[in-house]
Amino acid sequence: MAIRLQFLGGVRTVTGSMHLVESETAKVLLDCGLFQGRRDEFYERNSKFTFCPRQIDALILSHAHIDHCGNIPSLVKQGLRCKIFCTHATRDLTKLMLEDSGKIQEEDIRYVNKINRRLGLPLRKPLYTRQEALRAAKRRFQVISYNQQICVAKNIFLTLYDAGHILGSAIVVLDIQEAQHKVRIGYAVDLGRKNLPMLNDPHMPSGLDYLIVESTYGGRIHSPIQEAKNKLRDSIIRTIERKGKIIIPAFSLERTQEVLYFLSELVREQQIPLIPIYVDSPLATEITEVFKYHHIYMNTKTQKAIEAGRSPFEFLHLHFIRDQKQSKALNTEKRPMVIIAGSGMCESGRILHHLKNNIEDSRNTILIVGFMAQDTLGRRIVERQRYVKIFGIEYELNAEVVIVDAFSAHADREELVELIGRCMPLKNIFLVHGEMDQCKALADVLTQNNMPAYIPSWREQVILA
Numbered sequence: 001m002a003i004r005l006q007f008l009g010g011v012r013t014v015t016g017s018m019h020l021v022e023s024e025t026a027k028v029l030l031d032c033g034l035f036q037g038r039r040d041e042f043y044e045r046n047s048k049f050t051f052c053p054r055q056i057d058a059l060i061l062s063h064a065h066i067d068h069c070g071n072i073p074s075l076v077k078q079g080l081r082c083k084i085f086c087t088h089a090t091r092d093l094t095k096l097m098l099e100d101s102g103k104i105q106e107e108d109i110r111y112v113n114k115i116n117r118r119l120g121l122p123l124r125k126p127l128y129t130r131q132e133a134l135r136a137a138k139r140r141f142q143v144i145s146y147n148q149q150i151c152v153a154k155n156i157f158l159t160l161y162d163a164g165h166i167l168g169s170a171i172v173v174l175d176i177q178e179a180q181h182k183v184r185i186g187y188a189v190d191l192g193r194k195n196l197p198m199l200n201d202p203h204m205p206s207g208l209d210y211l212i213v214e215s216t217y218g219g220r221i222h223s224p225i226q227e228a229k230n231k232l233r234d235s236i237i238r239t240i241e242r243k244g245k246i247i248i249p250a251f252s253l254e255r256t257q258e259v260l261y262f263l264s265e266l267v268r269e270q271q272i273p274l275i276p277i278y279v280d281s282p283l284a285t286e287i288t289e290v291f292k293y294h295h296i297y298m299n300t301k302t303q304k305a306i307e308a309g310r311s312p313f314e315f316l317h318l319h320f321i322r323d324q325k326q327s328k329a330l331n332t333e334k335r336p337m338v339i340i341a342g343s344g345m346c347e348s349g350r351i352l353h354h355l356k357n358n359i360e361d362s363r364n365t366i367l368i369v370g371f372m373a374q375d376t377l378g379r380r381i382v383e384r385q386r387y388v389k390i391f392g393i394e395y396e397l398n399a400e401v402v403i404v405d406a407f408s409a410h411a412d413r414e415e416l417v418e419l420i421g422r423c424m425p426l427k428n429i430f431l432v433h434g435e436m437d438q439c440k441a442l443a444d445v446l447t448q449n450n451m452p453a454y455i456p457s458w459r460e461q462v463i464l465a
């Protein structure tokens with residue numbers, strides 16, 4: 001029997017990453033991400049596996065983003081018994097992300113069932129509850145450090161390298177050594193960029209036979225990350241002059257901490273006046289605690305700054321809010337301030353209250369620091385639609401909208417070509433985790449640079465050795 005790789009999720013799309021590697025003696029799963037889509041498709045795709053979870057010998061988790069770890073509770077519910085291997089930071093972040101995901105799914109089903117009950121339709125169950133997520137997070141996670149090789153299943157050895165994408169993220173390398181076959185596979189999904197705040201640059205492994213790599217921005221070029229800091233500074237100064245508030249919808253994991261990193265620099269360098277900065281999100285607050293605890297995963301510059309008492313998460317006038325009452329109290333405050341809140345795409349959570357209260361006032365600024373998908377409130381704000389609905393009521397969008405697109409934790413086209421180039425020679429490069437146009441654009445540029453490229457389809461299986 002040969003060594004096979006099957007593409008089970010995050011193929012020609014960006015959510016639900018999952019890959020199965022099978023040797024003669026073992027089955028190893030790479031990531032188990034949550035597939036996002038319309039409700040029915042969401043339940044169908046996430047609740048059905050093409051393999052028996054009980055038969056998996058090892059699950060390797062690359063990082064804590066929900067599109068990579070978010071379906072682990074379904075696997076556990078369906079009998080997964082093996083260990084889950086990842087870095088220490090990934091384990092701690094994943095626990096928080098899964099619990100939050102369970103909570104969101106319970107809320108969504110509560111809303112659906114309210115309608116179904118009224119229409120006499122059958123009631124539904126969440127994909128998994130908060131309790132089930134917590135149970136899954138209590139599974140046997142085995143944490144390992146970067147650059148340390150361990151045996152995860154018979155004849156299969158794992159090494160994690162720093163992917164430079166989010167805190168604790170890893171490029172996964174599997175060395176499979178069987179009597180008949182030997183193969184070294186790299187899995188760089190997702191892959192970071194150089195010079196990201198706090199993080200080390202990606203550490204590309206050598207000696208690979210195959211590379212599975214993301215192509216989220218396979219056809220795009222990002223602005224330099226430094227531009228993010230300058231845009232933050234300029235819009236904060238402008239808003240303070242108008243005596244307005246700055247509202248920043250941000251994902252709780254990594255983006256919130258990146259924004260804080262730049263804000264801490266702007267405050268310490270006295271580039272912006274001192275105004276209160278609120279992180280109004282229990283999840284982002286907890287995640288920031290994990291960042292503080294795991295500063296060992298950050299680059300030397302940030303570690304040194306923290307040791308010298310200049311933490312990006314502790315500076316003058318920075319406040320973290322967990323309590324709902326305190327969150328509501330911000331509405332009555334009239335002075336200029338920065339409010340960072342979730343969700344990242346303005347679909348739920350405390351950001352909705354802040355938008356509702358501030359969107360109609362032209363003195364205020366809504367600062368967009370992340371990707372906004374189609375059909376989200378965030379996207380309507382990005383498009384500067386004149387009226388937007390929040391909690392079913394129409395509001396006039398008068399606040400200034402500033403889009404900072406320099407924030408991205410994914411390598412762009414040029415960075416991908418350079419990083420992948422470092423792994424050459426390779427027998428093949430599998431392009432996943434990207435919309436088809438981005439995969440194609442990356443395949444073209446790799447081919448132009450004399451590198452192989454292949455875009456697999458969903459559930460396709462390839463023989464590696």
Ligand SMILES: [Zn+2]
Pocket residue numbers: 063065068165190
């Ligand atoms: Zn990611």
